[in-house]
Amino acid sequence: MIEFSRVSKQYAREVYALRDISLSVGKGELLFLAGPSGAGKSTLLKMIAAIERPTAGKLTVSGQDIGAIKGSGLPYLRRNLGLIFQQQRLLQDRNLLANVMLPLIVTGSSRADAEKRARAALDKVDLLDKAQSEPQELSGGEQQRVAIARAIVNRPQIILADEPTANLDRANANKVLAALKSFHGVGVTCLISTHDEQYLTGADRIVYLDRGRIVDGWHNGVANPVEVSP
Numbered sequence: 478m479i480e481f482s483r484v485s486k487q488y489a490r491e492v493y494a495l496r497d498i499s500l501s502v503g504k505g506e507l508l509f510l511a512g513p514s515g516a517g518k519s520t521l522l523k524m525i526a527a528i529e530r531p532t533a534g535k536l537t538v539s540g541q542d543i544g545a546i547k548g549s550g551l552p553y554l555r556r557n558l559g560l561i562f563q564q565q566r567l568l569q570d571r572n573l574l575a576n577v578m579l580p581l582i583v584t585g586s587s588r589a590d591a592e593k594r595a596r597a598a599l600d601k602v603d604l605l606d607k608a609q610s611e612p613q614e615l616s617g618g619e620q621q622r623v624a625i626a627r628a629i630v631n632r633p634q635i636i637l638a639d640e641p642t643a644n645l646d647r648a649n650a651n652k653v654l655a656a657l658k659s660f661h662g663v664g665v666t667c668l669i670s671t672h673d674e675q676y677l678t679g680a681d682r683i684v685y686l687d688r689g690r691i692v693d694g695w696h697n698g699v700a701n702p703v704e705v706s707p
């Protein structure tokens with residue numbers, strides 16, 4: 478479903494965020510992307526959403542070639558993606574229900590249908606009782622769970638979560654990960670990035686990045702020297 482074939486991303490002349498990445502992610506897989514700050518995790522996730530494009534190699538997502546996708550193809554691609562990125566803050570002057578309804582309203586759902594589905598999404602992240610609260614009344618972990626509800630309300634096939642546990646204590650981080658894993662449990666493909674090794678225990682599949690390359694492991698902030706990427 479997601480296929481990186483010798484993909485590189487070069488931002489400036491000397492800045493390679495990703496180098497020669499080959500990676501295949503199947504439908505319904507749960508994959509953790511690990512690696513220290515600056516390893517290229519955000520860039521890799523942004524490329525799947527065509528926010529950034531490869532500068533070499535080929536990336537396909539659900540059969541679409543990301544390097545070749547035109548502006549008119551982006552809404553179709555992104556309808557199938559649930560994005561949980563740091564930059565996408567919640568609207569502070571609207572309650573949780575309105576925040577989660579928004580992606581449905583902008584894609585033309587009726588208010589009644591949007592409300593029904595937004596309530597179901599809030600229920601899945603265990604926040605239905607706070608539907609009328611405003612974001613600033615919530616803890617960081619609760620805000621992150623609202624962001625998950627907003628990302629999944631369109632029933633995407635793929636969820637991309639960039640450091641969803643950043644700035645959370647262990648208990649809240651575990652709740653956020655449990656919410657994400659529950660969507661994986663119903664067949665959604667999930668890619669989750671983290672620079673924090675403690676959240677990787679029990680993960681089915683971990684891809685370690687270091688300085689833009691896939692490496693075979695990474696412990697206490699240090700990459701194992703053997704590279705598995707060609």
Ligand SMILES: Nc1ncnc2c1ncn2[C@@H]1O[C@H](COP(=O)(O)OP(=O)(O)OP(=O)(O)O)[C@@H](O)[C@H]1O
Nearest residue numbers: 488492493494513514515516517518519520521672
């Ligand atoms: N828009 C950009 N322009 C130039 N360089 C960039 C840009 N975005 C990222 N980079 C560089 O690319 C490299 C990889 O960055 P990226 O944000 O993908 O890493 P990361 O693993 O997600 O790090 P973090 O955990 O800190 O978010 C870094 O050296 C970064 O400085």
